[in-house]
Amino acid sequence: MTVAIVGAAESDLGVTGKSILTLQAQGITRALADAGLSLSDVDGLATAGLSRFSTAQLAEYLGLEPSWSDSTFAGGSAFEMYVARAVQAIEAGQCSTVVISYGSNQRSARSRSLGGVQEAHIPQAQFEDPYAPLFPLSYYAMAAQRYLHSYGGGREWLAEVAVAAREWALLNPKAFRHEAGPLTVEEVLAAKPVSSPLTVADCCLVTDGGGAIVLTSLERARDLPKPPVVVLGYGESTTNASMTAVDDLLRPGSFASGQTAFRMSGLNPSDVDVLEVYDSFTITVLLTLEGLGFCKPGEAGELAASGRIRPGGDLPLNTSGGGLSYNHPGMFGLLLLIEAVRQVRGECGERQVPDAEIALAHGTGGIFSTHATVLLGADR
Amino acid sequence: MSEPEIPVDEVTAPWWEATRERRLTVQRCRACGRHQHYPRALCTGCGGTDLDFADVSGVGVVDAFTIVHRAPRPGPEVPYVVARVRLAEGPVLLTNLVGADPGSWRCDAPVRVSWRPLPDGRHLPVFAPADKD
Numbered sequence: 001m002t003v004a005i006v007g008a009a010e011s012d013l014g015v016t017g018k019s020i021l022t023l024q025a026q027g028i029t030r031a032l033a034d035a036g037l038s039l040s041d042v043d044g045l046a047t048a049g050l051s052r053f054s055t056a057q058l059a060e061y062l063g064l065e066p067s068w069s070d071s072t073f074a075g076g077s078a079f080e081m082y083v084a085r086a087v088q089a090i091e092a093g094q095c096s097t098v099v100i101s102y103g104s105n106q107r108s109a110r111s112r113s114l115g116g117v118q119e120a121h122i123p124q125a126q127f128e129d130p131y132a133p134l135f136p137l138s139y140y141a142m143a144a145q146r147y148l149h150s151y152g153g154g155r156e157w158l159a160e161v162a163v164a165a166r167e168w169a170l171l172n173p174k175a176f177r178h179e180a181g182p183l184t185v186e187e188v189l190a191a192k193p194v195s196s197p198l199t200v201a202d203c204c205l206v207t208d209g210g211g212a213i214v215l216t217s218l219e220r221a222r223d224l225p226k227p228p229v230v231v232l233g234y235g236e237s238t239t240n241a242s243m244t245a246v247d248d249l250l251r252p253g254s255f256a257s258g259q260t261a262f263r264m265s266g267l268n269p270s271d272v273d274v275l276e277v278y279d280s281f282t283i284t285v286l287l288t289l290e291g292l293g294f295c296k297p298g299e300a301g302e303l304a305a306s307g308r309i310r311p312g313g314d315l316p317l318n319t320s321g322g323g324l325s326y327n328h329p330g331m332f333g334l335l336l337l338i339e340a341v342r343q344v345r346g347e348c349g350e351r352q353v354p355d356a357e358i359a360l361a362h363g364t365g366g367i368f369s370t371h372a373t374v375l376l377g378a379d380r
Numbered sequence: 381m382s383e384p385e386i387p388v389d390e391v392t393a394p395w396w397e398a399t400r401e402r403r404l405t406v407q408r409c410r411a412c413g414r415h416q417h418y419p420r421a422l423c424t425g426c427g428g429t430d431l432d433f434a435d436v437s438g439v440g441v442v443d444a445f446t447i448v449h450r451a452p453r454p455g456p457e458v459p460y461v462v463a464r465v466r467l468a469e470g471p472v473l474l475t476n477l478v479g480a481d482p483g484s485w486r487c488d489a490p491v492r493v494s495w496r497p498l499p500d501g502r503h504l505p506v507f508a509p510a511d512k513d
Contacts, residue, residue: 115452141446
């Protein structure tokens with residue numbers, strides 16, 4: 001593939017008291033500075049979650065008239081999907097420099113609701129909302145319940161994911177839980193239940209945050225200040241909107257998206273040095289590890305418990321601290337990509353995975369609704 | 381639980397009408413025989429548009445469940461159980477499990493339909509242990 005990520009940066013994170021557009025502008029200006037490029041170089045723009053006309057709103061705010069834009073709304077997986085679309089647009093010559101950005105002030109604005117956003121005209125309004133599930137939490141909770149039942153595990157399997165995320169966050173000064181101290185399995189098990197078997201400690205943070213990445217041709221990338229991070233492959237799968245459409249809760253769309261991305265790149269899971277996997281909830285990680293082929297179905301609980309995903313393990317996962325302990329601004333997909341880029345560049349300080357050359361970022365949106373995998377690598 | 385008024389449309393109206401008589405139905409494709417839920421304007425199996433509604437047995441198994449401890453809106457009394465129930469005829473429904481202690485439920489438990497009256501005369505299908513009336 002001939003497209004690379006050349007810039008990556010976060011906006012302010014945590015509790016910012018800033019507007020969404022200010023956070024967007026922060027991420028974009030910082031990512032362009034990181035890339036050694038300026039706003040006038042940008043002719044492609046992708047973002048979501050800003051407004052009904054997200055890219056038009058953002059382009060205008062930036063003073064741009066892009067020749068390519070994408071505001072596909074696919075929850076936390078949208079940003080991995082944008083990478084695929086941006087590669088295609090740059091290779092097709094529709095644009096040359098793409099910014100993918102996101103910003104949310106959901107913690108400062110207190111805009112998050114346990115029931116999610118409901119629309120009266122969709123079938124779920126008739127056939128699901130009357131039963132008062134938490135959205136998206138109750139769906140992931142049901143998947144977790146089925147997982148533990150089918151594979152004979154305990155809630156410890158889930159808790160291990162949160163424990164590992166906290167260990168990584170202790171190494172990341174920007175993590176929301178950086179100063180919180182270690183988390184134990186016992187603490188996760190004793191945390192307040194919300195939608196069983198998941199407790200508050202199995203759920204991602206609610207924070208402000210955002211950022212941006214910049215993509216351009218690999219040829220041009222080689223003349224820019226930072227080492228290019230090449231897009232090696234991508235895949236996606238869109239599977240459901242309601243809580244009943246998927247027949248088997250234990251076979252989410254990551255099985256298909258991962259296979260497509262690995263096939264395109266010619267890589268195997270064993271080639272991946274560092275994994276950035278959407279961790280909306282602890283169960284999301286277990287099922288995604290299985291979907292992407294890092295272990296067989298039913299084995300991810302033991303894998304997490306083995307310590308392999310913690311700092312020092314051979315399967316370093318969510319090295320920023322993840323949505324569970326670093327930052328979760330409503331949609332985490334872009335921050336997964338930013339951390340993957342930094343790991344491949346070797347910029348991660350204390351939490352750097354030694355000699356990381358191949359990184360995988362996997363976004364999940366909605367209720368295991370949308371799945372998108374991106375494989376990134378150093379320019380070798 | 382007090383519920384907000386549940387919407388209905390031209391495709392789902394017969395399904396909701398049957399609940400007035402406490403009859404559980406699922407949509408059936410007259411071309412390929414597939415059962416599907418929720419009702420749609422086409423069959424997801426063959427794309428056919430000639431569909432009707434068939435009464436079903438009202439028995440099934442719990443595919444998965446969750447005990448909800450914080451309600452998403454005023455009304456529902458916590459804790460309550462949200463579940464996916466797989467009907468004997470195949471389709472999966474979202475529902476509430478009732479008639480047993482929330483902590484006693486297990487995946488794969490056999491269940492039978494029960495009915496929660498709605499203020500407008502319709503009923504909402506919920507599920508109870510199969511060995512209870």
